[in-house]
Structures are given as structure tokens and as C-alpha cells.
Amino acid sequence: MSDRAPARTGTAGTSEAPVAAVSDLLIRLPEGPVLLPATTARIHAGRITALTGASGSGKTTLLRALVGDLPPGAAATGTIEVLGRTPHLLPAGELRRLRRTAVAYVGQDPGSALNPRMTARRLVAELATDPSRGQTLRLLAECSLPADSGIADRRPTALSGGQQRRVALARALARDPEILLLDEPTAGLDATARDDIARLLRHLATGRNLAVVIATHDPHLVETCADHTIDLTRTRTRADRGVPTPRAASDRPTPAYTRPTKVDVRPGTVDTSGPPAGDGLAALGIDAFFQGRHRRRHPALSGVAFHAAPGSATAITGPSGSGKTTLLRVLAGLHPAHTGHLTLDGRPLAAHVRRRTREQQRRIQLVPQNPMAALNPRHTVAQQLTRPLRLHTDLPRSARADRIAELLDQVGLPAGHASRRPGELSGGQRQRVSIARALAAGPDILLCDEVTSALDTDTAADIMDLLTHLRAEHRTALVVVSHDHHLAARHTDTVHILGSGHITNTGPTASLLTS
Amino acid sequence: MSRPADTGARRAAHLALRAAAPAGRRALLLVVLLAAVFTAVELLPGDAAGNSAERGESAADLAARRHLLGLDRPLWERFADWMGGLPTGDLGTSAHGQKVTALLADPLPNTLVLAVTAFLLTVALSLLLGCWAAARPGRPADRVIGHASTAAFALPEFVVSAGLLLVLSLWTGWLPAVTVTGGDGRPATWTMLVLPVLALVIPQTGWNTRVVRGALADQASTPHVQAAHLDGLPPHRVLLRHQLPGAVPAIATGVATSTGLLFGGAVVVETLFNYPGIGTVLASAVAARDTPLIAGVVMCAGAVISLVLLAADLVRHATLGART
Structure with a gap:
């Protein structure tokens, strides 16, 4: 494992003893896959260390090993030392104290990691060394959640993905830790919020002399803020885990897994063989709300008009909390608390997904931002994919296994993963299962909410190529919520820019986003 | 896509309606339950007149008692009679001529x-x-x-x-x-x-x-x-x-x-x-096949159980509601 020389010297002297160090740490299941290849790393106070590597390369496993949480049944060889102790060998009480006071971990899915029944303020105060109201609000403000926004009194379900991420960060900082471990801290954030986070991390590292470790796919973040990079892909062997060998970012035309030359999305038995007739999905005058405490209603969207024609590709961008996810959920029929009109091919479309016909449900598929919450944790990948096949296609039972293997191949997962459960997959792999599930229905309109934010650049590009291919082949309309302007510019024609619930600008992606 | 009730009065009416609907459904369920009780007792062998009869009573006496207790009338009529008294808190009269409410007090x-x-x-x-x-x-x-x-x-x-x-x-x-x-x-x-x-x-x-x-x-x-x-x-x-x-x-x-x-x-x-x-x-x-008394007991127990179930639904609604 390479331990590259620091790109920038942190304020703390590099000669100081590291606050955490791992050497030749290898984590694997007995007789099973290697979860983390032998890794050596040193983490210093006052510096930001970035863990990079393809999705599934063991970044999360390493971060969790640093808080003493090994996957069930996994064995670790080599040494791991955090503040002079080996976390996973500590007695329960001491490990708890270490987590509670010194080492904070923020997972990549903060939406589901925050208790849905507690307000942001209580979530932060629960772990705070000083749980007073003023201090809590100050911490939230430090994570760019200003006190006057009223966010402190909302529950996580009334926050956007980016806001949830910042609440989780404030919750981690509340205990005044020495080491801060962040899994994908910028996934789902727009460029401005991402720069804010980078600045904030830098500020924390130097101001509090905090050791920050980030696992990330975001080359921009690594470039702007990491002092020090550890690349987990370097010594990967393909046989280890049966996942695609990650490629170097510079030359990506040699995918290690075979992408089918012709992508057949719908099984031949689906009735709509020709391009869908009509004028696609349209929304007019959408006002949407969500409910806060004491039945207070916060506006999420006001007066939004939207249209996705067959075969079109539309991007929705805007700052965190501007209503992008809510708009997708309105279109998908999952956020019925709204006024306005929805039509599909000119015919009225019910606001609530359960009032829609089976065919309408099939035609509009949503890939949500948070795959952990969208996949049933008790079902295997094959079971997750079987349901849409059973509901929406007349594929015979015997042909389903082949179709599942084909779908997994399309999203770049080996067929062997069909028997795994979501807990046994990495964040990026879960996202791909979620995409495969949406594709299984053979949709005419695919709504994608930040689907590539948890994926490394190469996999993200492959997924977007696949979606673009579907659009060309089957006239599938794509609606993509993304903060990645480059990705949006490359794969979409039209862009809607949202700002606090209004569409502030609409136009061709090429001219609006590249300028 | 209903427009939110903006005025306070409309909101209050909406809230009352939301509480009334489940209560109404439960009341209806109770009526069905009571009808089932009346039918079940009717289907049991013997009736209140026979079971409360003294030894050696003649058939004529028995018929007279049956008439006195109203057992010669059709079932639905007796049920409607009994239900009619319910809103006034009258649970009917037992086979022994006592008020059911007094028996249950x-x-x-x-x-x-x-x-x-x-x-x-x-x-x-x-x-x-x-x-x-x-x-x-x-x-x-x-x-x-x-x-x-x-x-x-x-x-x-x-x-x-x-x-x-x-x-x-x-x-x-x-x-x-x-x-x-x-x-x-x-x-x-x-x-x-x-x-x-x-x-x-x-x-x-x-x-x-x-x-x-x-x-x-x-x-x-x-x-x-x-x-x-x-x-x-x-x-x-x-x-x-x-x-x-x-x-x-x-x-x-x-x-x-x-x-x-x-x-x-x-x-x-x-x-x-x-x-x-x-x-x-x-x-x-x-x-004793004492239908009004049985119905009275069922009525009271049913009302209590319904109230508890309603309370449980409200708790469930309140705690689940915290998630949206």
C-alpha cells in the first residue's frame, strides 16, 4: 500500500508520533473474501488523510476498524493502534469511552444513521460535551446550518441529503474528538457545499488540531484538502473479491468486467416494444410541503413546472436543500403532500403512487439517493431484483436467474453477488443494485437521485454511459439530480436549476452549466 | 391533491372528522358484534323461559312466561328493541325481571x-x-x-x-x-x-x-x-x-x-x-340463556376494549407520524 508523501505539510509537525497507525492490516472473512488488503498508514493530528480507491476496495472497512467495528466474523491480522490502543481488542466499556470521547465516525449514509424521531438539535446535544442550546446551535452553524434556518428543530426526514450530512458532522464534532473519520463526506453535496466542507475540514484540522480521515471518490476534495493520500486500489488482486479491478483514472477504456456490447434492457416479452407514444411525464404548478414539528408546514417546492419527453435527458441541479429530491419524489408519487397537476402521456397521473395503475408504476422508476434505506436488508440481491421482474414483466420463472445475471452485469456487478444481502455490499455496490432494480422494471422514465455520488469516477462514468445507451436504444427519458456539473453537461440536454423551491433557470445544459 | 384547510375552523372540523371516522367504524363493529351475540344465544338449545322455569310448570305457564319475556317475537324485533334503549343507557331487562344496568352496577x-x-x-x-x-x-x-x-x-x-x-x-x-x-x-x-x-x-x-x-x-x-x-x-x-x-x-x-x-x-x-x-x-x-344480560356484558366489555384499541391506534399514529 502506498503511503504517499504529504502533498502539503500540515501545521502540526510531521515528526510527531501518529495518533493512529495501521501496519499490514488485513481484514478478511475466514475462508471468505478479503475485505481490506494489507494496508499500512499513519494518521497525524492536525492533518487530513484521504483514503481513495474504487467502490468496494475496503475504505469503509478500514474506517470502521479504526473505531473497533470489524464485520461480524471477520479476522484482522497486522497491527492497528488508535491513541495507543487496539480498538477491536478493548473491553466494551473502554471501547465505548474511546468512541464517545476521542474517535468519531460518520458513515456514508447519514440519512439512515440519524434517529428519525429526534430533532437535529437533540441529535447534536446528545453527544455534546456541552449540551446547552447555545453551544448546539453554534456547532450547527459551524457546519453551515445557520440558527435562523429553523433546521435545528426539524427531524432528519424533513432535511435534505446535504443537510442530514452536515447534522451528522455536527453530531460527530459535538464530542470534541481527536480523530474524525468521515465516509464520503461530500457525496450528494453541490460544488459550493463541497468547498464549504473542504474549508471546514481544513479549519477543524488546524484549529482543533484534529486528525481527519476521509474516504472519498471525489478527486476535487482530495486535491483541495488532503495533506496525505492512501490509495487502497494499488495492490488489489481481482481474485480476492471478484469485483471489478479498479482502473487508473487516466486511462479508462479497458474495463476489467465485460460490458455487453448491446445493452438489452427490457426482456423481449414486455409489451411496449416500440418507443413509447405520447409526450412523457409533465408536472404543472407543483407546490409541495413537508411537515415539521407541531404540524408546521415548510414549503419545499412552489410553482414548479417540469416536463420529461420520451428519450430526453434532463438534469436537476441546485444547492443542497433546494427541493431537488422532493421534486423527484413528487414525480414518483412518493410525496403526495402537494398541489398541482401531473400527467403521463397527456393523461392525468395520480399524486399517490398507490393510486397509479401497475403499468404507470412500471413506467416511472425512481433510484433514490440512499440505497441502504431503499433495499430490504433481509433480502438477497436476487430477491430484490426478482420482485420488479415478477410484477412488471411476464418473464417465466425459469428465465429470471439469467435476466438477473444480465442486469447485474449491466451495472458492473459480478453475477456471484446475487446471493448477497445489502449488508454484505459496499455503498457503491448497493447503489448499483438499486439501479439494476429500477432497470428490471423496464422503465420509460428513470428518475435518478444522486445515483453516482457514492461511486468512483470510473464506475460513475460507466453507469452514466449505460443510462445514455438506454435512452438512445429505448427512448427512456432520464431525469438526473446531480451536483456534478461535468457529468450533467455530458449526459443531459436540458437543465433545471432549483433555488429554495423555485425553478430559477432552465435551458440547454451545455450553455448553462459549462459557463 | 387537496388544498390545505387554511382557516382555523376548517382545520378543527377536519380534525374532528378524522377522530370521528374511526370511532364510528368501531361503534358499527360493536353493533355487528351484538347482533352476533343475539343470534348465538338464539341458536343455543333452550331459552330463557325454559331455563328459569320451576319444576312442574305447565306448558301454558311456560308459553305465558315466553310471552312476558317477549320471546315469541322475532329475533330482529327484540334486537331492535334492545338497541333502541341503548342511546338512553338502558340495557334492557333480564329474564328475572331486573334491570340489566342494576345487575351490572x-x-x-x-x-x-x-x-x-x-x-x-x-x-x-x-x-x-x-x-x-x-x-x-x-x-x-x-x-x-x-x-x-x-x-x-x-x-x-x-x-x-x-x-x-x-x-x-x-x-x-x-x-x-x-x-x-x-x-x-x-x-x-x-x-x-x-x-x-x-x-x-x-x-x-x-x-x-x-x-x-x-x-x-x-x-x-x-x-x-x-x-x-x-x-x-x-x-x-x-x-x-x-x-x-x-x-x-x-x-x-x-x-x-x-x-x-x-x-x-x-x-x-x-x-x-x-x-x-x-x-x-x-x-x-x-x-340461563338471558340474552339482554349477556348483551349488556358484551356491550360493556366491547366498549372498553374498543377504547383501548383506539388509544393504541392514536399512540401508533403519533409515533409513526414523527417520521414524516
């Missing part, structure tokens, strides 16, 4: 005391045992509580009662074996309540402990509970602040369901301990 409060005490004790005990077990998953305490609660739920009330009587009354002599009714129609001393309450609580605690334990186990596997452990929060805090609130809807539903079983158990237990409650009244009323 003493036993109903007694049963309520018995059932409510047993209910509260059940809730407290099963929350305590369920949380205790959930805090030690897979460890001996969890396994012992798991097996013991299954065994307790499997025991019928009369077996529990017999066991309790044997140990706490006959062998040790600590508690009275039989309830003696005082002059005011209530049990003479509070110690007479202990055995009947315990006989009800033990099986119900078995059932509810399993519900609590299961609901907490479901919550334990949610990402936010696992994250709370990774944040180094002490286990009791994770259990009470992160696991339990999510488990409340399932627990409320489980506990509410057991009120029906509590009332059913009360009939058996009251008979065994000679406790002066509606169970004893109901047993003798069925033997």
Missing part, C-alpha cells in the same frame, strides 16, 4: 379494578423484562426470559390459578383462597385481589414480553441504532432513546390486543376465585 367496577390492575402490571413487567432481555441479546438472561415467557403464555389461566392457590394459599396460607364479598358488593379485603390479578398477569406478561423483545430486536438492526453504538453511547441510553421509541407502535398494538385476552381470562379467573365480577354474571347469564 356492582360487578362491572370490580372487574374493571381487576383488569386495569392486571393490565398496568402486565405493561410494566413486560417492558421491564423485554428491555432487560434486549439489552443482553443472546446471553443467559435473554434466553431464560425468552423460554420463561413462552412457558408462561402457554399456561392457561386455570392452571396458573390452581398453582398460585396451592403455593400462596394452601401451603403457606399467606393469601385467602376465595374472595369474600363485603356488604358493599366489593371484595372484603385488598389481599383477595392479589391471586386473581397474578393469575391474569402471568400469562399476559409472557405474551407481551415476547412482543417487546421482538420489536426491540427489529429496531436493534436499524442503521441509526448501530450508528448510536458506534458513537459510544452507553447501551442503556441506546436502548431507551434510540431503540424503544421506534418499537413503541408495535408494542402499543401488542399490548392493546391483550386487553381482549385479559377480559376473556377474567371470566375464568373470577369463577375460580369466586370473585364478584362480570365474569360470574356472564357465566350464569349464559346458563
Whole structure:
């Protein structure tokens, strides 16, 4: 494992003893896959260390090993030392104290990691060394959640993905830790919020002399803020885990897994063989709300008009909390608390997904931002994919296994993963299962909410190529919520820019986003 | 896509409507239940006139009694008559000519005391045992509580009662074996309540402990509970602040369901301990085919159970509502 020389010297002297160090740490299941290849790393106070590597390369496993949480049944060889102790060998009480006071971990899915029944303020105060109201609000403000926004009194379900991420960060900082471990801290954030986070991390590292470790796919973040990079892909062997060998970012035309030359999305038995007739999905005058405490209603969207024609590709961008996810959920029929009109091919479309016909449900598929919450944790990948096949296609039972293997191949997962459960997959792999599930229905309109934010650049590009291919082949309309302007510019024609619930600008992606 | 009710009056009306709809549905359910009770008693062999007849009564006397009790009228007419009195609080007249409300005035409060005490004790005990077990998953305490609660739920009330009587009354002599009714129609001393309450609580605690334990186990596997452990929060805090609130809807539903079983158990237990409650009244009323009295008992028990279920639904709605 390479331990590259620091790109920038942190304020703390590099000669100081590291606050955490791992050497030749290898984590694997007995007789099973290697979860983390032998890794050596040193983490210093006052510096930001970035863990990079393809999705599934063991970044999360390493971060969790640093808080003493090994996957069930996994064995670790080599040494791991955090503040002079080996976390996973500590007695329960001491490990708890270490987590509670010194080492904070923020997972990549903060939406589901925050208790849905507690307000942001209580979530932060629960772990705070000083749980007073003023201090809590100050911490939230430090994570760019200003006190006057009223966010402190909302529950996580009334926050956007980016806001949830910042609440989780404030919750981690509340205990005044020495080491801060962040899994994908910028996934789902727009460029401005991402720069804010980078600045904030830098500020924390130097101001509090905090050791920050980030696992990330975001080359921009690594470039702007990491002092020090550890690349987990370097010594990967393909046989280890049966996942695609990650490629170097510079030359990506040699995918290690075979992408089918012709992508057949719908099984031949689906009735709509020709391009869908009509004028696609349209929304007019959408006002949407969500409910806060004491039945207070916060506006999420006001007066939004939207249209996705067959075969079109539309991007929705805007700052965190501007209503992008809510708009997708309105279109998908999952956020019925709204006024306005929805039509599909000119015919009225019910606001609530359960009032829609089976065919309408099939035609509009949503890939949500948070795959952990969208996949049933008790079902295997094959079971997750079987349901849409059973509901929406007349594929015979015997042909389903082949179709599942084909779908997994399309999203770049080996067929062997069909028997795994979501807990046994990495964040990026879960996202791909979620995409495969949406594709299984053979949709005419695919709504994608930040689907590539948890994926490394190469996999993200492959997924977007696949979606673009579907659009060309089957006239599938794509609606993509993304903060990645480059990705949006490359794969979409039209862009809607949202700002606090209004569409502030609409136009061709090429001219609006590249300028 | 309904536009929100903006004015206060409209909002209040909307709220009242939302509370009234489930209450109305439950009232309708109760009417159907009472109709079923009337039909069931009719289908039993014999009738109130025959069962309350003295030895050696002539057929003519019997017919006269039948006419007096209104048994010669069609079933639906008697049912409509009885239902008609209901809004005024009139539960009809028993086969022995007494007002049903007067017959129930003493036993109903007694049963309520018995059932409510047993209910509260059940809730407290099963929350305590369920949380205790959930805090030690897979460890001996969890396994012992798991097996013991299954065994307790499997025991019928009369077996529990017999066991309790044997140990706490006959062998040790600590508690009275039989309830003696005082002059005011209530049990003479509070110690007479202990055995009947315990006989009800033990099986119900078995059932509810399993519900609590299961609901907490479901919550334990949610990402936010696992994250709370990774944040180094002490286990009791994770259990009470992160696991339990999510488990409340399932627990409320489980506990509410057991009120029906509590009332059913009360009939058996009251008979065994000679406790002066509606169970004893109901047993003798069925033997006498005394339809108005049976319907009165069912009406009261049904109303209480409906109220508890409504409360459970409101709890569930309030706690689930926190998520949206």
C-alpha cells in the first residue's frame, strides 16, 4: 500500500508520533473474501488523510476498524493502534469511552444513521460535551446550518441529503474528538457545499488540531484538502473479491468486467416494444410541503413546472436543500403532500403512487439517493431484483436467474453477488443494485437521485454511459439530480436549476452549466 | 391533491372528522358484534323461559312466561328493541325481571379494578423484562426470559390459578383462597385481589414480553441504532432513546390486543376465585340463556376494549407520524 508523501505539510509537525497507525492490516472473512488488503498508514493530528480507491476496495472497512467495528466474523491480522490502543481488542466499556470521547465516525449514509424521531438539535446535544442550546446551535452553524434556518428543530426526514450530512458532522464534532473519520463526506453535496466542507475540514484540522480521515471518490476534495493520500486500489488482486479491478483514472477504456456490447434492457416479452407514444411525464404548478414539528408546514417546492419527453435527458441541479429530491419524489408519487397537476402521456397521473395503475408504476422508476434505506436488508440481491421482474414483466420463472445475471452485469456487478444481502455490499455496490432494480422494471422514465455520488469516477462514468445507451436504444427519458456539473453537461440536454423551491433557470445544459 | 384547510375552523372540523371516522367504524363493529351475540344465544338449545322455569310448570305457564319475556317475537324485533334503549343507557331487562344496568352496577367496577390492575402490571413487567432481555441479546438472561415467557403464555389461566392457590394459599396460607364479598358488593379485603390479578398477569406478561423483545430486536438492526453504538453511547441510553421509541407502535398494538385476552381470562379467573365480577354474571347469564344480560356484558366489555384499541391506534399514529 502506498503511503504517499504529504502533498502539503500540515501545521502540526510531521515528526510527531501518529495518533493512529495501521501496519499490514488485513481484514478478511475466514475462508471468505478479503475485505481490506494489507494496508499500512499513519494518521497525524492536525492533518487530513484521504483514503481513495474504487467502490468496494475496503475504505469503509478500514474506517470502521479504526473505531473497533470489524464485520461480524471477520479476522484482522497486522497491527492497528488508535491513541495507543487496539480498538477491536478493548473491553466494551473502554471501547465505548474511546468512541464517545476521542474517535468519531460518520458513515456514508447519514440519512439512515440519524434517529428519525429526534430533532437535529437533540441529535447534536446528545453527544455534546456541552449540551446547552447555545453551544448546539453554534456547532450547527459551524457546519453551515445557520440558527435562523429553523433546521435545528426539524427531524432528519424533513432535511435534505446535504443537510442530514452536515447534522451528522455536527453530531460527530459535538464530542470534541481527536480523530474524525468521515465516509464520503461530500457525496450528494453541490460544488459550493463541497468547498464549504473542504474549508471546514481544513479549519477543524488546524484549529482543533484534529486528525481527519476521509474516504472519498471525489478527486476535487482530495486535491483541495488532503495533506496525505492512501490509495487502497494499488495492490488489489481481482481474485480476492471478484469485483471489478479498479482502473487508473487516466486511462479508462479497458474495463476489467465485460460490458455487453448491446445493452438489452427490457426482456423481449414486455409489451411496449416500440418507443413509447405520447409526450412523457409533465408536472404543472407543483407546490409541495413537508411537515415539521407541531404540524408546521415548510414549503419545499412552489410553482414548479417540469416536463420529461420520451428519450430526453434532463438534469436537476441546485444547492443542497433546494427541493431537488422532493421534486423527484413528487414525480414518483412518493410525496403526495402537494398541489398541482401531473400527467403521463397527456393523461392525468395520480399524486399517490398507490393510486397509479401497475403499468404507470412500471413506467416511472425512481433510484433514490440512499440505497441502504431503499433495499430490504433481509433480502438477497436476487430477491430484490426478482420482485420488479415478477410484477412488471411476464418473464417465466425459469428465465429470471439469467435476466438477473444480465442486469447485474449491466451495472458492473459480478453475477456471484446475487446471493448477497445489502449488508454484505459496499455503498457503491448497493447503489448499483438499486439501479439494476429500477432497470428490471423496464422503465420509460428513470428518475435518478444522486445515483453516482457514492461511486468512483470510473464506475460513475460507466453507469452514466449505460443510462445514455438506454435512452438512445429505448427512448427512456432520464431525469438526473446531480451536483456534478461535468457529468450533467455530458449526459443531459436540458437543465433545471432549483433555488429554495423555485425553478430559477432552465435551458440547454451545455450553455448553462459549462459557463 | 387537496388544498390545505387554511382557516382555523376548517382545520378543527377536519380534525374532528378524522377522530370521528374511526370511532364510528368501531361503534358499527360493536353493533355487528351484538347482533352476533343475539343470534348465538338464539341458536343455543333452550331459552330463557325454559331455563328459569320451576319444576312442574305447565306448558301454558311456560308459553305465558315466553310471552312476558317477549320471546315469541322475532329475533330482529327484540334486537331492535334492545338497541333502541341503548342511546338512553338502558340495557334492557333480564329474564328475572331486573334491570340489566342494576345487575351490572356492582360487578362491572370490580372487574374493571381487576383488569386495569392486571393490565398496568402486565405493561410494566413486560417492558421491564423485554428491555432487560434486549439489552443482553443472546446471553443467559435473554434466553431464560425468552423460554420463561413462552412457558408462561402457554399456561392457561386455570392452571396458573390452581398453582398460585396451592403455593400462596394452601401451603403457606399467606393469601385467602376465595374472595369474600363485603356488604358493599366489593371484595372484603385488598389481599383477595392479589391471586386473581397474578393469575391474569402471568400469562399476559409472557405474551407481551415476547412482543417487546421482538420489536426491540427489529429496531436493534436499524442503521441509526448501530450508528448510536458506534458513537459510544452507553447501551442503556441506546436502548431507551434510540431503540424503544421506534418499537413503541408495535408494542402499543401488542399490548392493546391483550386487553381482549385479559377480559376473556377474567371470566375464568373470577369463577375460580369466586370473585364478584362480570365474569360470574356472564357465566350464569349464559346458563340461563338471558340474552339482554349477556348483551349488556358484551356491550360493556366491547366498549372498553374498543377504547383501548383506539388509544393504541392514536399512540401508533403519533409515533409513526414523527417520521414524516
